[in-house]
Amino acid sequence: MKKLILAMGFGAAALATTAMAEDYVIDTDGAHASINFKVPHLGYSFIKGRFNDFSGEFSYDPENVEDSTVVVTIDTTSLDSNHAERDKHLRSGDFIDASKFSSATFKSTSVKQNADGTLTIDGDLTLHGKTNPISIAANFIGAGNDPWGGYRAGFDGTTRIELADYDINVVGPSSYVDLELHVEGIKK
DSSP: OHHHHHHHHHHHHHHHHSOOOEEEEEOTTTTOOEEEEEEEETTTEEEEEEESOEEEEEEEOTTOGGGOEEEEEEEGGGEEOSOHHHHHHHHSTTTTOTTTOOEEEEEEEEEEEOTTSOEEEEEEEEETTEEEEEEEEEEEEEEEEOTTSOEEEEEEEEEEEEGGGGTOOOBTTBOEEEEEEEEEEEEO
16 A cells, blocks of 8 residues: 555656646737738838737747647738738738638647757748748747736747748749747736
């Protein structure tokens, strides 16, 4: 009987010390997350904007980063470059065709911690009816208790997508879009 109790005690201790990924919902209600874009304009300047409506969640375990996951859905009709006529054109069939492809999704396939502490998040981005793999260069910003009794974790990241990979029209040398991601999650 003592051996059984001792074995159960060791098993419980092992479970207690094994960290597990914690689940978070991305805080879009509190506007503590953003998906921003920057597009070259004819090789002369850049147009910056954002997607105002998106949702997502992630799981993160700092002790076993490889078990982490990310899923995000973006409402492409919420594209906002701070210019109504340009937004109408960018949402049209000439570019992202938001009336036909009203959402874009990202689902991670792997998360890796690099030697310098940064993260590489690989996954599939579905945009404009096409799915392609992308890599996001990410940083863990921090985690801790918030003033409202919750627990939060935050990250930022960047990636570049080529428009032709998603059958989106390329105008002049503007062949790509840089995405800048800021994600703050509230632990479920």
